[in-house]
Amino acid sequence: MKLLPPRSPIKGSQEMLLIPCPYCGNRPEIEFAYGGEAHVVRAAAPRTVDDTAWTEFLYFRKNPRGDHAERWRHAYGCGRFFNVKRNTYTDQIEASYRIGETLP
Amino acid sequence: MDNLVQTKPMPRLFPLSGKAIDRRCTPVNGGARFSLRLPAASISTASAALGVELAVPVNRASAANGRTALRLGPDEWLLLLSEAEAVPVAAVLEARLTDGRYSLADISHRQTGVVLEGTAVTDILNGGCPLDFDLAAFPVGMATRTIFCKAEAVLWRQSEGRFHLEVWRSFAPYVWNLLAIVSREYAV
Amino acid sequence: MTQPYRLSTGGRIDRSRTLTFSFDGKHYTGHPGDTLASALLANGVHLVGRSFKYHRPRGILTAGGEEPNALVGVGRDDAHFTPNLRATQVELYDGLTSESQNRSPSLMRDYGAVNDVFWRFFPAGFYYKTFMWPRKAWTKFFEPRIREMAGLGRSPKTADAARYAQRFAHCDVLVVGAGPAGLAAALAAAKTGARVILCDEQSEPGGSLLAEPEAMIDGLAAAEWLKAALVQLAAYPQVKILPRTIAFGYFPHNMIGLAQSLTDHDGEWDDSKPRGRLWQVRAKQVVIAAGAIERPLVFPDNDRPGIMLAEAARIYLERYGVLPGRRALVFTANDVAYRTALALHRAGCAIAGIVDLRPDAGGPLVTAAQKAGLPVFPASTIAGTDGRLRVTGATIKPIAGGSGQHVSCDVLLMSGGFTPSVHLFSQSRGKLVFDSTLDAFLPGAPAEACSVAGSAAGLQSLKEVLDSGAAAGGGAASYQVANAPLAQGGFIGAVPYHGDPGSVRAFLDYQNDVTAKDVVLALREGMRSVEHVKRFTTNGMATDQGKLSNMNALGIMAPVLNKPVPAIGTTTFRMPYTPVPFGYFGGYARGELFEPERRTAIHSWAAAQGAVFEDVSLWKRARYFPRGTEDMRQAVARECRAVRNGVGIFDASTLGKIEVVGPDAAEFLNRMYINAWTKLQPGKLRYGILLREDGFVIDDGVIGRISDTRFHVTTTTGGAARVLTMMEDYLQTEFPELDVWLTSTTEQYAVIAVQGPMAREVVQPLVEGADISAEAMPHMSMVECRIAGVPARLFRVSFTGELGFEINVPADYGRAVWEDLMESGRPYGITPYGTETMHVLRAEKGYIIVGQETDGTVTPDDVGYAGMIGKAKPDFVGKRALARAAFAAQTNRKQLVGLLTDDPAHVLEEGAHIVADPAQPKPMTMLGHVTSSYWSDALGRSIALALLRDGRARTGEQLYVPLENGNARVTVVSSVFYDPEGVRLNG
CATH class of the missing domain: 2.40.30.110 (Aminomethyltransferase beta-barrel domains)
Known part of the structure; x- marks a missing residue:
């Protein structure tokens, strides 16, 4: 999950979504950076994980059409990472919740 | 004490000097700035040490005794102090937060600020900042990190028509030039 | 005689002032309040363009943004020129200069019209099937020729001199369209105290009310009601009315893009003022009151100049005081065309006939026309027209068959009914529902917080329109309306004409020259989906996106495919609703404000010394400092020599810096970097390598331990933001139990590298509070002290292979300290050097640059740094990946x-x-x-x-x-x- 190249700090103003930051409330997408799929857990002891599982962790993601739990960072705001449940087809956001909380 | 700037005779240079845009835009000269980071457990001790209530909601300013704390995130405050207070404030935090569970970083020279004031100030800000400046959405006393065109910024609403805007020093010429261009559309 | 077709009274133009303008070099006059189209019509000019493919003469068809034919270029010079503007939307000002497009040498005599003679050889799909070979001929011959022959306006060659503005805005209710529905919505919303933005593409709000002489609303004439409504709205401080503003796009979460034209109408060409402003409006509720667009009828030769939409003709009459012609033939499937006929008749235009496709047209307007003695031809059609540069007559035939009757006319006004403007609603992903009584797609279930009011929702009576607006705005007003017409009736498809289908062309898409026959051909070629037919024929793919043609295309397809229209579906509506100049999207981001140009605290000194700068991410860095006539190689060789033999000074301020503070700071760095940090003593430095989780090098930098709980981490210049983000990511999501916090201090410090055998001699005299002798301060150590009176973090570190120091001082003092060091170094010939010399010196030592020696697929071992890996560490980012068998196998x-x-x-x-x-x-x-x-x-x-x-x-x-x-x-x-x-x- 840390493989995504973070977005350049310089962006245009083309982002459209209104994202509910769990700390700051609704903010425009332009303040956020996308962080890829959520709940991809890095094992506490990576040594104990076999190659297949580690490769899965490194490279395999769901990419669904529909509901998707994904990470965002309020980069130009409180700076916090958090999770969002977004429908990738309709773009409607159903929930946002803090790191460590489970998908509602 | 670490990296703190002590009182010194040299004048500070500001990227802003002599570059006021119009009457509505004046540079904030001098002053010390710190980024203060605290876990929840340290907030009340730090508040007492500073004499400023830090347990305000995220995105709110809190001021007392000439010291201002802008709560930019759940564990982050931007402290705005006079230069003379830089050393004593650092010392008192070190003395009171004995478990060392905090971070104080001097960013006095990292950023610079202007105060924007006037009736069209929210129109001008909305030329580059995507936030809603309706008083219900962005009340007096709100302070937040945000974006102005392609630069990160911190905005603090001091009154209905008065904002304090902070940007990193190398972004300042870009932001001031943009403010100058946008403000021409809303001439006084 | 000037403006021979201008009436002496009526309309919303100001006859007290006369404006002069030119079209294709010829001068005409008009009045304030005119559009270019209305002024041309007042001068009897219908021929305004040549068609895209066949170069057929074309006239003004509409009175609004849906105009497909009257595309013009307007401008003062090449730096102030916009092609492809719709003459129906260009407001007239004194001195306006305009030109027609896609013709050579002139509109009257266009060589390209040869395409029209050989039209049989250019059916739909022609391009796909011809020009296949030889391969090279496509780029060398066919494409340039086709581009020359087909096309829109010319692109200016000069950079656009205009400025453009941007604006973010928020409101409770955004109303798109300031016609009766939009006004009623805005009034209702304003009454609730809501923040309202009301936008409209026209120069003044009012929509259909601007050409409405008869209807009464709440006891007031429509124009008076409009005036009162605007006064009322203006009294609300939280209501913003934006005229000349197109809502061009509907984006997720109720973000609407608006393009507001600011100066195009004033003719002042004042480049200090923005020409237009792009609005990004976030609305809690959107009311789409975009109206409806009248449909043309598809009949043979329905594209001659002088053939226009019936409602457009009435708008030119009522709003602009212009008679579109002297003798009008009306062809309709809708009642409102009778209203046009009656109005023209009253204004002195002869009515050659009203040809109605319907056998049983009735209602008050039909009765009124009959009473006025206008010749009505029910259940009839038009089988063809004549006239080359202007329509001169048409043949009327009964639908049932039989002999035709030729009538002469100088305008032919058609109405196939109205298509609701569902574009924005569809862009918002709202579902469209086909209404078979209206033959129209109507807005169904919305996907966003939006509602559709007025004729955009398929409503036909003014009362329904107003009431729906009020309801959409959150009110319950019930308007009293009298004398309003009802726009009943309509037709989609190609009309029957009883002729040889091989020999006629009935135009469907005027802008892309698509005929009814092309659609039938596409179906014969096997296209079934409406999307395929669209691409094969290019129907609906012009800049007007099929505003006039989409429904007629479906009407043609339905009987051939033997499917009802809703089973065929409709094509996707895309932004922009009407074209928006690129400058609007650029906004303020042009020239030196395209993006921030970051400069260090020492930049001004380097610039004064004549340094040559290079871009490194957003920074400007001094690349070398040429002396006299030196070129880069000579300057770099001299700078290198100075560092190797004496002393050089280098501005390293752009290096990323992160203050890592907290009881767990060392543990955090252990987990992030490959190196071991626990045993690094305060006052010592270590070169750190950072991997991504996949095991590849992503950054490097020297890290200093200031105290047990505080580290000064440096990163590459370009990696500063990336590394901080990555560290925050791990800290917040993987290691939240660690008590450590990160602060970017990149800009807190100016960093001055003093490098070379004489470096200590230069720095020493300026140091207070530290011993920097070789014994007290060996390589890779650091100390907090004062340098030139300024508190500093002094690093003994080298990226050159020479004895060296890097001095971190608060940025405001950077230049002063630099100048003191230059003074101190004068006896040793201290030489400023730039990034090019830095690169050479480090390459001589084999030091890598991340991003140059690494490319995201390089491991520490690949660059010979495996020895730096902290062997005892159970984990660090990238460690597990490096242990994968896949690596070992390589x-x-x-x-x-x-x-x-x-x-x-x-x-x-x-x-x-x-x-x-x-x-x-x-x-x-x-x-x-x-x-x-x-x-x-x-x-x-x-x-x-x-x-x-x-x-x-x-x-x-x-x-x-x-x-x-x-x-x-x-x-x-x-x-x-x-x-x-x-x-x-x-x-």
């Missing part, structure tokens, strides 16, 4: 090596590939590539670094670098070219 990874060319003067091209045998057949087996290559003054020859397969084992081998001008032979050597023992570093 025996021929690319490794960092040095290369020396046979010819010492030959400086290799960076990026050049390396092969073992240059004579092998292509494609050759590449062994690696050159990553860095310079002239080394210290070695008196060229040097290069490379990533080479199994490189370290190849030391001493001779390989080849194939280049354009021959093969260069190289010898593989160690990557450290200079002072391999590192003696100088510890001086």
Whole structure:
């Protein structure tokens, strides 16, 4: 999950979504950076994980059409990472919740 | 004490000097700035040490005794102090937060600020900042990190028509030039 | 006589002022309040363009944004010129200069019209089937010719001189369209205290009310009601009315893009004022009151100048006081065309006839027309028209068959009914529902917080329109309306005409020259989906996106496919609703404000010294400091010599810096960097390597331990933001239990590197509070002290291989400290050097640059840094990936090596590939590539670094670098070219 190249700090103003930051409330997408799929857990002891599982962790993601739990960072705001449940087809956001909380 | 700037005779240079845009835009000269980071457990001790209530909601300013704390995130405050207070404030935090569970970083020279004031100030800000400046959405006393065109910024609403805007020093010429261009559309 | 078709009274124009304008070099007059189209019509000009493909003469068809024919270029000069503007939306000002498009040499005599003579050879799909071969002919011959013949306006060659503005805005209710529905919505919403933005594409709000002389609303004439409504709205401080503003796009979460034209109508060409403003409006609720668009009828030769939409003709009459012609023939399937006929008749225009496709047209307007003695032809059609540059007559035939009757006319006004403007609603992903009584797609279930009011929702009576607006705005008003017409009736498809289908053309899409027959051909060729038919015929693909043609295309397809229209579906509506100049999207981001240009605190000094700068991410960095007539190579050689033999000074302020603070700071760095940090003592420095989780190097930098709980981390210039984000990511999501916090201090410090054998002599006199002797302060140590009176973090560190210091001082003091060091260094010939010299010096030492020696697929071992890995650490980012069997199985990874060319003067091209045998057949087996290559003054020859397969084992081998001008032979050597023992570093 840390493989995504973070977005350049310089962006245009083309982002459209209104994202509910769990700390700051609704903010425009332009303040956020996308962080890829959520709940991809890095094992506490990576040594104990076999190659297949580690490769899965490194490279395999769901990419669904529909509901998707994904990470965002309020980069130009409180700076916090958090999770969002977004429908990738309709773009409607159903929930946002803090790191460590489970998908509602 | 670490990296703190002590009182010194040299004048500070500001990227802003002599570059006021119009009457509505004046540079904030001098002053010390710190980024203060605290876990929840340290907030009340730090508040007492500073004499400023830090347990305000995220995105709110809190001021007392000439010291201002802008709560930019759940564990982050931007402290705005006079230069003379830089050393004593650092010392008192070190003395009171004995478990060392905090971070104080001097960013006095990292950023610079202007105060924007006037009736069209929210129109001008909305030329580059995507936030809603309706008083219900962005009340007096709100302070937040945000974006102005392609630069990160911190905005603090001091009154209905008065904002304090902070940007990193190398972004300042870009932001001031943009403010100058946008403000021409809303001439006084 | 000027403006022969202008009536002496009526309309919303100001006859007290006369404006002069030109079209294709000819001068005309008009009045304030005119559009270019209405002014041309007042002068009797219908012919305004040539069609896209057949170059057929075309006239003004509509009175609004849906105009497909009257596309013009308007401007003062090439830097102030916009092509493809709709003449129906261009407001007239004094001195306006305009030109027609797609004709050569003139509108009257256009050589391209030869295409029209041979039209049978250019059916739909013609391009796909012809021009297939020979292959080269496409780019060399066919394409340039087609582009010359077909097309829209000319692009200006000069940069746009206009400025553009941007604006973010928020509101409770955004109302799109300021016609009766939009006004009613805005009024209702304003009454609730809501923040309202009301936008409209026209120069003044009012919509259909601007051409409404009869209807009464709440006891007031429509125009009076409009005036009162605007006064009422203006009294609300939280209501913003934006005229000349197109809602061009509906984006997720109720973000609407608006393009507001600010100066196009004033003719002042004042470049200090923005020409237009792009609004990004976030609305809690959107009310789409975009109205409806009248449909043309598809009949043979329905595209001659003088043929226009009936409602458009009435608008020209009522709003602009212009008679579109002297003798009008009306062709309709809708009642409102009767209203046009009646109005024209009253204004003195002869009515040659009203041809109605319907057998049983009735209602008050029909009765009124009959009472006025206008000849009505029910259940009839038009089988053809004549006239070359202007329609001169048409043939009327009964639908049932029988002989036709030819009537003469100078305008032919048609109405196939109205298509609701569902574009924005559809863009918002709202579902469209087909209404078979209206033959129209109507808004169904919304996907966003939006509602559709008025004729955009398919409503036909003014009362319904107003009431729906009020309801959409959150009110419950019930409007009293009298004398309003009802726009009943309509037709989609191609009308019957009883002729040889092979010999006629009935135009469907005027802008792309698509005929009814083309659609039938597409179906015959096997296209079934409406999307395929669209692409095969290009119907609906012009800049008007089929506003006039989409429904008629479906009406043609339905009987051929034997499917109802809703089963065929409709094509996707895309933004922009009408074209928006690119400048609007650029906004403020142009020239020096395209993006921030970051400068260090020492930049002004370097600039004054004549430094040449280069861009490194957003920073400007001094690349070299030429003296006199020196070129870069000479300057760099001199700077290198100064550092190797005396002392140099370098601005390293752009290095990323992160303050890592907290009880767990060392543990955090242990988990992030490959190196071990626990045992690093305060006051010491260590070079750190950062990997991504996949095991590849992503950043590096020197890290200083200030105290037990505080580290000063440096990153590459370009990696500063990326590394901080990555660290925050791990800290917040993987290691939240650690008590450590990160602060970017990149801009807090100016960083001055003083490097060379004389460095200590230069720095020493300025230091207070520290002993910087070799014994007290060895290589890779640091101390907090004062330098030149300023509190500083002084690092003894070297990226040159020489004795060196890096001085971190608060940025405001950076230039002052730099100047003091220059003064202190004067006796030693201190020489400022730039990034180019820095690169050469580090390459001589084999120090890597992340992003140059690494490319995201390089491990620590690949660059010879495996020894830095903290062996005892159970985990760090990337460790597990490096342990994967896939890595272990690779025996021929690319490794960092040095290369020396046979010819010492030959400086290799960076990026050049390396092969073992240059004579092998292509494609050759590449062994690696050159990553860095310079002239080394210290070695008196060229040097290069490379990533080479199994490189370290190849030391001493001779390989080849194939280049354009021959093969260069190289010898593989160690990557450290200079002072391999590192003696100088510890001086």
